[in-house]
Amino acid sequence: MPTAAERLHWSFDHDTGLQRPHFGNALRAVLEGWAPGSAHEGAVRRYKMLPNFAAGWHQRWLDPGGELGVGSAEIVRTPDASGGTHYRVRHDNTTSGEQVALDFHTTGDPLPRLTGRWRVAAVNAAGDAHRGIDVTGSTEAVSGRRAVLLAVNGVVLRAGELDAALPLTSWWTLFDALPAVMGGGSETGPFAVLEDLEKVRVPCTVRALAEGPIEVAGHRLRGYCQHGAGMLPSYWWLDDRGTACVVKSMFHTLVLRGPGGEEDEA
Amino acid sequence: MSTRPNIVFINTDQQTWDAVSAYGNPWLHTPNMDRLVASGTSFMRSYCTDPVCAPARTSWATGRYTSEAGVPFNGGHLHNDIPDLGQLLRAGGYGAFHAGKWHVEGRDVTRSFHNLYYGARRIGASTGEFYDPAITHAALQFLTTYEGEKPFYLQLAFVNPHDVCEYGHNYEEKDIPHAVAQGILREEELPPLPDNFEYDPREPLQHRVIRRDDDCLIHWKILRKTRRFSALDWRFFAWSLYRFVEKVDAEIGLVLDALAASRFRDDTVVIFTVDHGEAAGQHQMFQKFTLYEESVRVPLVVASLGDRLPVEKGRRLDHLVSGVDLPATMCDYAGIPVPPRCLGRSLRPLVEGRSVPWRDGVYIESNYWGRALVTATHKYVTEYRPKEVEDYVPPGPDSAERGLEQLFDLQADPGETRNLATDPAHAATLAALRSALVTEERSLQRRPLAPGRPRKVVDQWGARLRRRWLEYRPE
Numbered sequence: 001m002p003t004a005a006e007r008l009h010w011s012f013d014h015d016t017g018l019q020r021p022h023f024g025n026a027l028r029a030v031l032e033g034w035a036p037g038s039a040h041e042g043a044v045r046r047y048k049m050l051p052n053f054a055a056g057w058h059q060r061w062l063d064p065g066g067e068l069g070v071g072s073a074e075i076v077r078t079p080d081a082s083g084g085t086h087y088r089v090r091h092d093n094t095t096s097g098e099q100v101a102l103d104f105h106t107t108g109d110p111l112p113r114l115t116g117r118w119r120v121a122a123v124n125a126a127g128d129a130h131r132g133i134d135v136t137g138s139t140e141a142v143s144g145r146r147a148v149l150l151a152v153n154g155v156v157l158r159a160g161e162l163d164a165a166l167p168l169t170s171w172w173t174l175f176d177a178l179p180a181v182m183g184g185g186s187e188t189g190p191f192a193v194l195e196d197l198e199k200v201r202v203p204c205t206v207r208a209l210a211e212g213p214i215e216v217a218g219h220r221l222r223g224y225c226q227h228g229a230g231m232l233p234s235y236w237w238l239d240d241r242g243t244a245c246v247v248k249s250m251f252h253t254l255v256l257r258g259p260g261g262e263e264d265e266a
Numbered sequence: 267m268s269t270r271p272n273i274v275f276i277n278t279d280q281q282t283w284d285a286v287s288a289y290g291n292p293w294l295h296t297p298n299m300d301r302l303v304a305s306g307t308s309f310m311r312s313y314c315t316d317p318v319c320a321p322a323r324t325s326w327a328t329g330r331y332t333s334e335a336g337v338p339f340n341g342g343h344l345h346n347d348i349p350d351l352g353q354l355l356r357a358g359g360y361g362a363f364h365a366g367k368w369h370v371e372g373r374d375v376t377r378s379f380h381n382l383y384y385g386a387r388r389i390g391a392s393t394g395e396f397y398d399p400a401i402t403h404a405a406l407q408f409l410t411t412y413e414g415e416k417p418f419y420l421q422l423a424f425v426n427p428h429d430v431c432e433y434g435h436n437y438e439e440k441d442i443p444h445a446v447a448q449g450i451l452r453e454e455e456l457p458p459l460p461d462n463f464e465y466d467p468r469e470p471l472q473h474r475v476i477r478r479d480d481d482c483l484i485h486w487k488i489l490r491k492t493r494r495f496s497a498l499d500w501r502f503f504a505w506s507l508y509r510f511v512e513k514v515d516a517e518i519g520l521v522l523d524a525l526a527a528s529r530f531r532d533d534t535v536v537i538f539t540v541d542h543g544e545a546a547g548q549h550q551m552f553q554k555f556t557l558y559e560e561s562v563r564v565p566l567v568v569a570s571l572g573d574r575l576p577v578e579k580g581r582r583l584d585h586l587v588s589g590v591d592l593p594a595t596m597c598d599y600a601g602i603p604v605p606p607r608c609l610g611r612s613l614r615p616l617v618e619g620r621s622v623p624w625r626d627g628v629y630i631e632s633n634y635w636g637r638a639l640v641t642a643t644h645k646y647v648t649e650y651r652p653k654e655v656e657d658y659v660p661p662g663p664d665s666a667e668r669g670l671e672q673l674f675d676l677q678a679d680p681g682e683t684r685n686l687a688t689d690p691a692h693a694a695t696l697a698a699l700r701s702a703l704v705t706e707e708r709s710l711q712r713r714p715l716a717p718g719r720p721r722k723v724v725d726q727w728g729a730r731l732r733r734r735w736l737e738y739r740p741e
Contacts, residue, residue, distance in 0.1 A: 010442050016435065053432045056393030070396075096396040097386030098403070122403050126386040130365065130404035150520075153410035157523035186449075196399055199516040210449035225450040229295060230512035232433075233450060250429055251395040 009214050011223065011235035012248040014052040026050055026068040027255050031217035031245065034258025039241075045175060047073040047247070047254035049093070056095045056251060070095045073254055075175055083108045084115060089172045097126025102197050104137075104170060110180035111191055112173045114139070120197050137197055139168070148200055160200030167191040174206070178224060179242035181206060193228065204228030209235070219245055270360075270601050271575060272534040273419045274525065275592075277326075278514050279319065279367060279394075279428035280554065282543040283312070283563040285511045293457040294508035298519035299565070302538050306569025307617045308582045313628045313640060314542045315589045317554040317561040319369045319391060319428075321631070322541040322589055327351050327370050327378075329593035329608030331631060333660030333712045336372070338634040340391075341723045343372035343716035349605055351419075351593050352378030358602030361416040365404040366397065366423030372716065379421065382408060394426030394514065401425075402517045409524040417533075419596065424517055427510030430544055433503070434552050438487040444498040445505065456501035457508070462681030463500070465549040468688070468741070470649040470670045471734050472635050475727075476555050479734075483727060484555060492552055500547040507546045525571055532572030535599055537592070540564040548681070557638040557647045557672075558682055562630055568595070568617045576618045583616055586628040586640060607711065627699075629706040634724060635661055635669075635731065639703040645682065646699035647672035651735055652728035658715045663704045669735075673699070 006024055007013055014023040030048050049071040051057035057070060073091040080086045082105075089102040103119045106112030116138070123132040136151045137159075146164045150157045162168060171193050174181065181188055190203035209223035214237070221237035237246040247254040284291050288300035289308075315325035320340045321332035327350040332338040336345040344350075350373055355362040364379035367389045375381060383404035389397050405422050412418060436442065445451035469478070476483050480490065495503075518538075525531055541564070545551035548560040555561065566587060570577040591610035597603065598612035615622045630638040635650045649669035650661035659665065673687040673696050686692040715721055 007440070010440050013440055016439050053392070053435060055391060055432055055435075056387065056396050093386075093396055095385065095387045095393065096400045098400045122400070124383065124400060124403070126384065126400075128381055128383045128385075128404070130382040130407055133403045133407045135406075150523075152406050152524065155410040155524065155527045157406075157520065157527050159520060159523055195516070198399075198402075198520060201516070207450045210447065225448065227450065227509070230509060230516050232429075232506060232509050232513070233445075233448075249395065250432065251393055 008216065009223070009237075011209075012052075012237070012246055012253050014050075014253065016053075023050060023052075023068065027246070027253065028217040030255040030257055031219055036219045036239065037241070038259045043077050045075045046257045048257060049073060049091070050253045050255060051095070052248070052251050052253055070252060075172055077176065080105055082115075085112060087170070087172060089170075097124050097128075099123045099125055100196070102170070102172065104197060106169065106173055109167070110177065110183065111167045111188075112169055112177055113167050114169060114194060118197050135198065137194075148194065150198060159198060162192050162200055162202050166202060168194055168200075170194055170197060174226065174236070175244045175247070178206065178236060178238060178244060182208065182224070193231065195231070199230070201228050201230045204231060206236075216246070221245055269533070270417045271599055272417050272530050273596060273599055274521070274534055274536045275419065275421045275596070276424070276518055276521065276536065276538045277422070278424045278426060278511075278518075278540050280430060280542060280544045281427050281511055281540040281565065282546070282560050283310075283565055285427075285508065285544075286565050289565075293504070294511055296511060296515040298515045298522055299538065299567075301519075301522060302536060302567045302569045304580050305571055305577075306536070306567045307578045309566040309568075309585060309587045309613070309616075310582050311584050311628075311640075311642075312539065312564055312566035312587045313562050313589070313630055314540075314564055316631045317542040317556065318632075319367075319541050320371050323368070324370050325589045326541075326592045327373070329590055329604070329610050331590060331609065331629065331710060333631055333662070334607070334609075334710055336713065336715055336720065337370070338631060338660055338715070339723055340369075341371065342720045343718070344370055345713060345716070346372070350378050351596060354593070354597065354602060354605060355419045355600055358597075358600055359416055360600055361414050361418040362421075363408060363418060364421045364423070365408075366401040366421070367425050368423065389425065392425060392428050392432050394424060394429045394510070398424050398426055398514060398517050402520050405521045406524045409521070409528050409530065412530075417600070419600070422521060424514045426514035426517075427507055427544065430507045430510050430546070431553060433506050433510075434485065434488040434492075437491045444496060445502045446498055451502070451505070453498065455505070456498065457504045459497055459500060460504075460546075460548045460681070462548050462683050463550060464683065466683055466685045468670075468685045469672065470636065470647060471738060472633060472649045472669065472731060473556055475731055475734050476633055477551055483730060485553065488552060492550070503552070504546040507544055522571065532570075532574040534570065534572070535575060535577070536569045536571065537567070537595070538569070539566040539589070539592070541589075555633060557630060557632050557636055557645075559645075559676075559680070562638070564589075568613055578617060578619045581619075584642070585616055585624050586626070586642065587613060588628050588630075627702055627706070629703070631660075634727065637703060637707070639699055639706065640676075641699070643675065643677050644695060644699060645672075645674045645676055646696065646703060647674075648700070648703065652731045656721075656724055656728060658721050658724060660712045660715070662707045662710065662712055664708070671696070671700075
């Protein structure tokens with residue numbers, strides 16, 4: 001068990017007796033791999049995905065051995081011709097077996113809004129009969145509201161609706177947009193997240209945590225919490241440059257690998 | 267009906283009966299479950315056969331109560347000679363497909379069903395956050411590409427809101443400020459404490475050993491932490507449960523969208539239910555395992571998104587139904603014979619608006635020794651004392667000594683906060699229900715548990731219960 005001095009912040013401290021190998025050591029090892037203050041203006045960010053619980057990682061009576069990790073995420077941003085951003089996100093999960101590639105465009109707003117068509121390509125590497133799926137998405141104006149349409153194998157699904165005035169974004173844009181989204185305040189207005197680019201979550205908000213900055217592995221981090229309908233709180237810890245260094249959802253914690261993400265994939 | 271319908275069986279995990287916004291709960295929003303409610307017949311008095319994942323799911327698969335099937339707790343083993351629904355449907359000419367959680371211990375899902383998705387690390391109890399989107403993907407791909415000649419049975423077993431178990435584990439070894447202290451929610455955004463937060467401590471001993479004692483058998487670390495929970499902590503717990511429900515509701519929504527847009531819309535029956543409930547503070551408890559309503563009563567809807575099948579839409583029935591009824595219902599829709607000892611009854615006549623004689627009470631088991639009978643007006647709960655010499659045959663009236671009892675008037679006290687078992691004014695009701703439970707149990711063919719882990723669980727839990735009985739002094 002970790003000592004009190006070794007404990008991480010409660011929002012991402014998963015060094016319970018069930019979690020092996022040591023979660024805190026694994027998290028610190030990633031953050032210690034790069035120097036605080038390093039520039040992150042690059043187009044690529046890579047994260048290691050740590051499991052928060054034994055469930056989904058190993059059975060509690062078995063030692064899983066090897067390195068703690070259930071996958072990785074990579075976010076690639078490039079400016080597009082319309083002043084917005086082209087995102088290519090890939091996240092691989094070795095527990096579910098899904099390797100998901102997201103391709104989408106956003107506006108240049110402080111809270112980047114989804115625009116145009118997007119694509120979700122998911123491969124199931126679990127060895128089951130289901131091998132994968134390819135989904136194309138778009139929105140359609142419907143009398144003051146906006147419908148989300150998904151096309152799968154030529155079948156078009158109406159996957160949800162929202163108020164047309166409400167910003168609709170992807171969870172993955174928050175990795176670099178959060179400082180601008182907060183705008184120096186402690187709480188955002190409501191917005192909508194298209195989770196996995198498939199499920200409309202509305203309303204969502206981000207609020208700054210009441211607690212002050214913390215220091216982990218030499219990095220000074222400030223905390224935020226994002227949640228909404230159908231979304232458990234996720235905790236976002238940003239460094240002084242506004243870079244998301246630790247992002248914790250219910251079951252996994254994404255830890256930034258450093259500028260350029262030089263480290264090898266998990 | 268001239269042809270046999272397709273069947274989509276959607277289930278979630280650990281969702282209390284009223285965690286559906288269509289049933290009047292204002293603290294969550296489940297538009298897709300609501301859509302099923304509007305498109306079908308809701309069974310408002312539906313009970314699991316046993317309030318734990320593996321036992322409840324074994325009953326779905328076999329139509330047996332858990333003392334017959336060999337899975338009276340997580341860690342049991344389904345008797346090899348009992349057929350499961352996948353085998354029956356395949357033999358009956360259906361394409362039987364599975365995606366998601368299975369948790370029928372002792373039976374390999376990939377041998378009974380055509381396995382669409384079961385995860386890289388095979389799905390255990392939790393981790394819906396990882397698995398549920400992949401289950402949805404498998405379903406969407408299937409519903410938009412299936413070209414088989416056989417009618418299909420598609421079983422979609424979502425994991426959430428079971429992730430709320432890890433929400434509890436999260437508290438075990440650290441102090442987490444409640445949501446208001448975190449600054450992320452205002453107090454008025456949290457659901458209130460449940461009406462049955464205060465409870466009657468006159469509970470069966472097994473119940474206390476499982477869930478009340480300091481060193482309770484299951485999750486004692488969580489129990490100890492919840493004892494220090496403030497009202498706001500409990501309310502944040504319930505708030506979180508509802509977000510997990512909404513999370514899986516959206517997955518179900520995509521499946522329904524795909525089905526509605528597919529060529530199968532008019533010829534498909536959708537059955538939605540849950541394996542067991544979640545207390546989330548009711549009776550100051552978390553999770554399941556008990557025989558209180560929040561643990562054993564679950565949503566159940568039989569629906570059709572099209573208009574061709576005779577399904578009474580938007581209707582709510584108070585018939586007493588059980589998880590044991592699902593295989594008989596599936597077989598009825600599939601037009602195949604219900605196998606011998608499949609104990610449930612088909613819900614199809616009720617869904618089609620036909621009047622048929624129905625049972626007066628639902629029988630429930632829990633944790634090997636616990637028993638309950640629910641009627642339209644009352645619930646009777648009892649337990650067996652562990653045998654001195656264990657033969658590993660689940661206890662029944664012919665083989666074991668009765669323990670403590672509870673009696674609740676569900677009409678006057680739906681939250682089950684006043685145990686009437688020792689009230690002379692209710693002695694006649696108690697005697698009648700005790701007798702009815704014995705009759706129900708005598709109809710069962712209880713069999714010895716398989717050697718190995720199932721018997722080890724009985725040994726460990728039984729030893730603990732025996733010690734508790736030695737210490738017991740009537741109040």
